[in-house]
Structure formats: C-alpha cells, structure tokens
Amino acid sequence: MKLFQLNYNRPGPGVRKDAPPQKPFIRFFAVLGRKFFDLIKLNLLFMIPVTAACVLAWLLTLVPQVADTYITYLPFVFVSPFVAGLTIVTRNYAREEHAFIFSDFKDCVKENWKAFLINGFVYYAVMFIIGFAVRYYSSMLGKSQVNFILMVVCISILVIFISAQYYVPVMIVTFDLNLKQIYTNSLMFAIIGLWRNLLLTAVFALIAYGFYLMQSTLLTIIIG
Template identity: 25%
Template sequence: MRIFSPNFEKEGRGIEKGEKNEYNLFYFFKLLKEKFWTIIKLNFLFIIFSIPIITIPAALGALNSLTMRIVKREHIFIWSDFISKFKENWKQSTVCFLILTTFMIFSLFCLNLYFSISQINKLFLILFFITLTIIFFLIMVSLYVYPLLTTISLSTKDIIKNSALLSVVCIKNSLLGLIVFIFFILNFVAFFPFALPIALIIGFSLHSFINSFITFKCIDKYIAIN
C-alpha cells in the first residue's frame, strides 16, 4: 500500500542493486572514520556560507545533500558540489526553513504560555504536554525535510507532507533522530562556550551526517523504485 505521493517514482535508490551495505552501527563508524576529514571540510563550508544569516537554509540544504551522498557512498567534489546544491535548492530550502521555524516559534510561545498559566490552573498542564508533543513531532518532521528535499524532486507541500508521514511510519528512526538532536542541543548549551569551537569545527556537519545515516534507510525504503 502506498502512502506517499506519486512523485516519489521520479527517483530510485542511491545504492546499486546487489550492493550489500548494512546500515548498522559498525558501518556507521567505519564510514565516519573514512570520511572524517571530509565532514570537517563540509562544516567549514557550511559556516562560511551561513555568515550572511539569511543563507543558512540554503547552506543547510547543501550540507544535507552532501552528507546524504556520503551515506549513499557516492563520490563528491566538496567545493563544487556544495556550491551547486547551494544554488540549486536555495529557494525551496528557505521556504521549508521558514515554514518549520514559524510553527516552532509559535509552538514554543504556546508552551511557555501554558506552563505559566499551569502554575495557577493545573489543567493547563494538559495543553503544555500536548504542545510539547507537537514540538517533538515538528523536530522529527524537520529531520526528514532536508534529506528528502536534496534527494528527490518534490514540491514544498509534498516535502512537508511526506516528511510528516515518514516521521510516523519510521518512528524508531525518528525517535533516534530526535534523541540525537536533543543530545547535541543539550550538550552545546551545557558546555557553552567550550562547546562552541567543536560546533564550528565539526558540530553541524557531524549532526547532518548522523541524521542522513538515520533517515536514509527509511527514505530509501519508501521511495518507489522504477
């Protein structure tokens, strides 16, 4: 039974038929070891292309595109491919970023509001936890947006819709991605400013690589193969 848009039929798998790459923990660390310096270089490119601030979404799109290709064992030319994907996906990357950010800011505002009111009326704790669940869901959806956006050709509406579907269908992957995301954020906040140099050297691209590794199996499974 298909749950995704027909547009999914436009692209096939990134790994050749018959190739047996097991996407397990051993393979993850093997790939991380092989591509460690490439990941660091990608982080520097991401930082450089994010300096104007407004270009962060496009830089995220380019970064995710290349880390996804690393996971798929495709050859990349770091500089030229990054620039190419930056230009190619900047508009859609920015639109998706603005949509997700708007929903997230509104949800965080509601979360803070409900928590404050719950100090007076405990019934508002129900709304607080519902909103917290929505925030976690938004994070899980966002984990699939850029990998999908840079993997196949879909409209922005289909990117968001299918990211939401994937986050539910692949709930184990989604929860793992959520845990990793929270781990990165909490450690950055807890160890700031000491964590800042790590973030500037490898933090952003490492998270992108881990997220690409987590989401690739799910995306690969549910993309229709010609």
C-alpha cells in the same frame, strides 16, 4: 628476487560479490572513517554562512528593542539554503557515492535555495508559535488542568515537527516534489519511525546540552 617481480595483473581476493552487506551501524563508522577529513572540510565550508549569521544575531542583541526577542534568531533562517549543500554531500557519502565538496555544495545551493529558505521560515514560525504557546500554558498551569493538556499537545506537535525535519532536507535534494508533498511524506515518516526519531532527538539534545556546559565552563574559566 620475486619480491621485486610481483605480478600486478593477477587478480586478488578483493571483495566477494556474494559478501553480505555490512550492518548499518558498522557501515556508518566505516564511512565516517573514510570520509572523516572530507567531513571536516565540508563543515568548515558550512561554517562560513553560520559564522555570518552568528555575527548578525550578535549585532541584533545590541539593539535594545529586539535584544530579548525571537528576532535575534532570524539571521539563522538565511543559513537554510546552505543546508542544501551540506545535505547533498553527506547524502552521497551515506550512499557511498562520490561527491565534489565545493562544486556539489555550490550547485545544490543554487538549485534548491528557494525551497530550503521557505522551509527555514516555516521552521522559524513554528518554533516561535509553539515556543510562545508552551511558555504561556506552563505559566497558567495552576489555574486549570486544561492548560497542562494543551501544553503537552504543543510539546507533542513540536517533537513530531522536529522529527519531520530530519527527512525534509534529503527529500528536497533527492526527489522532484513540491513542499506540500515533502511535508506530507516527512510527517508520515516522523510518525512511523516515532521511537527512533525520539531517540535521535534525545541524543541531539544531550549533545547540545554538552556543548552548552562546555561553553559555560570555558566562559567561567576565562572570565573568572
């Protein structure tokens, strides 16, 4: 009968205080496993503004004057404030701290929307300028070797800028700094951790390319 007379007040082994911390790689998957369904809820919440931006971008493609221009990507700039909510919840999960998905998401968007929106416009402007420059210099490669050097410089600036963006959102929601200080620190981290950031960028590019192939395959199956 001892099975039904368990002493729940007796201390168990629990987690040893002197237990070594898990390695980041192992801890990542441990947190991912615990928060998997919460992350699905968080992404569904984030998909609301993303879907709205996709609809607006699609409507802009129906306007002949702007269909093939960067203006069609402009609606995605207005998704930037909602990245604040996505960042605060995932940051707390990474710290293994509690987070209320909806309320923390909403409060962080309300507190940081301006900084994130400005960063969204900066990102849009940089991508537009460097994208235009890379296309221009690549079309002029046959005329001078200088154009090749300038194209490589533009691509290098783009890679460093994208790497800096890995740090900007977390800094905005975590520290009381202005955007100039945040950009300075983010660029420093981007350069210091250049190889790690390059690897991360390559992984993201492969994932994006994989989704592109999946989309193309699905469209071929549906249409053809």
